[in-house]
Amino acid sequence: MEEEKLNIISLPVEDDKEIIPEMEVIEAEQGGREFEVETKNLSVSFNGRPAISDINLSVRKQTATAIIGPSGCGKSTFLRALNFMHDMIPKSKVTGEIIINKHSISEYDTVDLRKKVGMVFQKPNPFPKMSIFENVVSGLKMNGNKDKKNLNEVAENCLKHAGLWEEVKDRLKEPAVSLSGGQQQRLCIARTIAVSPEIILMDEPTSALDPISTQKIEELIFNLKKEFTILVVTHNMQQAARVSDHTAFFYMGKLVEYSRTRRMFTNPKEKLTEEYITGKFG
Amino acid sequence: MEETVQQYTSVFAKPKNLRRRKIVNSTMLFLCVVAAIISILPLFYIFFYTTKSGISSLNWDFFTQMPKPVGEAGGGMANGIIGTLILVSLGSVIGIPVGVMAGIYVTEYSGGLFSNLVKFVTDVLSGVPSIIIGIFAYGVIVIPMQGFSTIAGSFALGILMVPTITRITEEMLKLVPQSLREASLALGVSRWKTTLQIVLRTASGGIITGILLAIARAAGETAPLLFTAFGNRFWSTDLNQPIASLPVQIFNYAISPFEDWHNQAWAGALVLILLVFVVNLIVRIVTRDKFANKV
DSSP, X not given: OHHHHHHHHTSOXXXXXXXXXXXXXXXXXXXXXXXXXXXXXXXXXXXXXXXXXXEEEEEETTOEEXXXXXXXXXXXXXXXXXXXXXXXXXXXEEEEEEEETTEEGGGSOHHHHHHHEEEEOSSOOOOTTSBHHHHHHHXXXXXXXXXXXXXXXXXXXXXXXXXXXXXXXXXXXXXXXXXXXXXXXXXXXXXXXXXXXXEEEEESTTTTSOHHHHHHHHHHHHHHTTTSEEEEEOSOHHHHHHHOSEEEEEETTEEEEEEEHHHHHHSOSSHHHHHXXXXXXX | OXXXXXXXXXXXXOOTTHHHHHXXXXXXXXXXXXXXXXXXXXXXXXXXXXXXXXXXXXXXXXXXXXXXXXXXXXXXXXXXXXXXXXXXXXXXXXXXXXXXXXXXXXXXXXXTHHHHHHHHHHHHHHHSXXXXXXXXXXXXXXXXXXXXXXXXXXXXXXXXXXXXXXXXHHHHHHHSOHHHHHHHHHTTOOHHHIXXXXXXHHHHXXXXXXXXXXXXXXXXXXXXXXXXXXXXXXXXXXXXXXXXXXXXXHHHHHTSSOHHHHHHHHHHHXXXXXXXXXXXXXXHHHTOOTTTTTO
């Protein structure tokens, strides 16, 4: 930790002033990866009451970004906007632009977009009437894939990816709800990656889990970002520090600070960020 | 300080009205037990009495023979049994899809005013006396077709089933957590597939119970059949002709002055109860949850 701190402090001072130069530093560090998710002046309101306003945030391919902030600050709202999830809620209004993979999401069909942008929810939500196997392949199956051999391969692959294969390989036919909470959440992650998305949104994926399960999920996130772009909402500051490359701090519907995680947790630019991270409020 | 100590100790002190509280407690408990017993008594009594009175007339002939003319012994209600099966099946063909789809629309797709209107109207409809439903079917089917018919009877039963099924479907779909819908949508599954394969599948147990309740009720209805299917002493499976049904036959036999017809009416009642029971059992077995005993 001390080492890291020194490292950060030794960065050029002008880096601290703007997000954009900071991004250049990251670009150099991460080999100039392209932006996968960009939002421009993204605002969401419910019933005319704004939940988030003017969010400008760019996330690079195959990185993990943590979104932190106190309850009700709009973290989940932001995440769900990236997946058209507000469609389901009457009287919600989304303005501004979301660009995924260089295309504005207005160019995508909702259903196609969601195949690219998967989501893992706060509470594990396996489909209760399906077996473990059926759950993993449910996305493919419901979209018309009937190739048994292919489905078996995908299921094995995804379960291995999610670190669940060894635990469930002999009980694939058993109901998914017979698994423990942590296993269920890994099953949900396997289910999400089965439809081969590019981006995975995680909305407090470990808040309903015990510490050991949490650790497993965190390790998983760390591994998954080699292939997927991950945005994870979390209340757990240590978790953000452990798993993410970048951190965005939301407060009262605004993006207060967005920078490299190491910097955010050692030398935040904004006073508000520092106060939140050190536990003075939130 | 002293006060809190006193409060603290008073928890352990014997309250003054302990005796009275104990008496009230046991009296209320006793009344609840009595009420519970009263609520199950009628069913046992009905089952016991129907079996006792009907079993003597129940034989193979009852299921295979037609009703005999007045004065002749024997005969059965084969036409009534088949008639009821046809009427209820056709009624289900009308009632189940309409009920389930209306329930889906109300919970999954429409919001606000129209949804509340549908809820209110189905509630009122389920309270409408069944004979009124019969008059309605008489008006819209029997008069234009110029005659009583199986179709009219089935229509009346179908209408009767709709509100029960709509309401239960709605209640059951509401119990499906929103997170399951979101999970499915987030996999890139379209809305209608989500509704069909996740929401409906998850709620299927409760919806099937509702459908069975509606079927059981429709099978036992006499009033809406009186001036729609009318009844028929002869064998008929023609959809455009009047058709026999167990409830109407039971009604006719029970109000007749003949002793052996009374006995046959009891047997008919027993068969009707068994019929509903068997249909229940079959549907339960066919649609049983494969994970029911594993979780």
